[in-house]
Amino acid sequence: MPDSPAVVVRGLVKRYDGRAVVDGLDLVAERGAVTAVLGPNGAGKTTSVECCEGLRTPDAGEVRVLGLDPVAQARALRPRVGVMLQDGGLPTGVRALEMLRHVAAMYADPRDVDELAERLGLESFARTTVRRLSGGQRQRLALAAAVVGRPEVVFLDEPSAGMDPQSRHAVWDLVRELRGQGVGIVLTTHLMDEAEDLADHVYVVDHGQVIASGATAELLAAGETAVRVRTRPGLDVAALATVLAGAAARGTTTTSTGAATTSRADGASPAPFVVTEDEPGAYTVRGDVSPVTVAATTRWLADQGALLTQLTVGRRTLEDVFLDLTGRHLR
Numbered sequence: 001m002p003d004s005p006a007v008v009v010r011g012l013v014k015r016y017d018g019r020a021v022v023d024g025l026d027l028v029a030e031r032g033a034v035t036a037v038l039g040p041n042g043a044g045k046t047t048s049v050e051c052c053e054g055l056r057t058p059d060a061g062e063v064r065v066l067g068l069d070p071v072a073q074a075r076a077l078r079p080r081v082g083v084m085l086q087d088g089g090l091p092t093g094v095r096a097l098e099m100l101r102h103v104a105a106m107y108a109d110p111r112d113v114d115e116l117a118e119r120l121g122l123e124s125f126a127r128t129t130v131r132r133l134s135g136g137q138r139q140r141l142a143l144a145a146a147v148v149g150r151p152e153v154v155f156l157d158e159p160s161a162g163m164d165p166q167s168r169h170a171v172w173d174l175v176r177e178l179r180g181q182g183v184g185i186v187l188t189t190h191l192m193d194e195a196e197d198l199a200d201h202v203y204v205v206d207h208g209q210v211i212a213s214g215a216t217a218e219l220l221a222a223g224e225t226a227v228r229v230r231t232r233p234g235l236d237v238a239a240l241a242t243v244l245a246g247a248a249a250r251g252t253t254t255t256s257t258g259a260a261t262t263s264r265a266d267g268a269s270p271a272p273f274v275v276t277e278d279e280p281g282a283y284t285v286r287g288d289v290s291p292v293t294v295a296a297t298t299r300w301l302a303d304q305g306a307l308l309t310q311l312t313v314g315r316r317t318l319e320d321v322f323l324d325l326t327g328r329h330l331r
């Protein structure tokens, strides 16, 4: 089935001890695209992905990978699917590069092992046994093993967890290259910047169900503009919200070329502002953000004697979207 999507999941249910940890999950991952599965700890991401990998048998629902059943047709799928597990899943007694050559030899048309090793910086620990590798080194080796057979679909479970920034960028470059070659990539991650950067489509999972999904750009575009500032903690956020509402109502600002007054052309009353201190000293202003809002915010901070150390104005990040959807309480 050359035209079937990389992965199709319909109404997937997986129970442990009678408890549904995946509870009617639907997902489609296209070829030539990165699909990110996001969700809090214990949301059911790994279990869902393991059902797609044929490592777990669903209790209900349907899973198709390249149009095939990953459990019943596991043998046909094996050479076409690359899997990078969260714990690496590698044999521990062999040397790193030796292991990769061994995996490559199992495929009809593997990638060039030396080139892949260079791409992912494996040479520096090529002769080290897997058990002695650091967490990040093991992750890089696991990724190499997942892609060396030129798979059509790749499952990456938290691929850059524990990696240093250089390795992370090498991984991201490789993922982009695979996507460009038409590979369908399913990625679970807790790194929202990773998902925002890489993913074409995002599924947010909580309590075993998809609570939001869509093209990453659309999810982000749906958010309003916010002003984020860093300064000293403990400021009166309600007072700032009142000041901003007043400034917006007056619709006044002062330009560098002299006093200039603008007023809202439509005469409508401005939307109220919500100001939150998200973590000590990090504030977000949400509402009908305009140049007046930014100017009034910085002026108010100056009046408080609070030194502004960072100011950004922009749309919500994927992290904002994620926290709005799943809440701030720990799981």
Ligand SMILES: Nc1ncnc2c1ncn2[C@@H]1O[C@H](COP(=O)(O)OP(=O)(O)OP(=O)(O)O)[C@@H](O)[C@H]1O
Binding pocket: 016, 017, 021, 039, 040, 041, 042, 043, 044, 045, 046, 047, 048
């Ligand atoms: N083999 C198992 N037996 C019993 N419960 C399990 C088993 N595997 C997972 N669970 C439970 O299923 C739930 C979902 O786990 P899963 O690993 O799929 O979550 P996750 O979204 O990948 O979480 P994380 O972000 O922490 O990796 C958790 O409550 C977990 O404890």
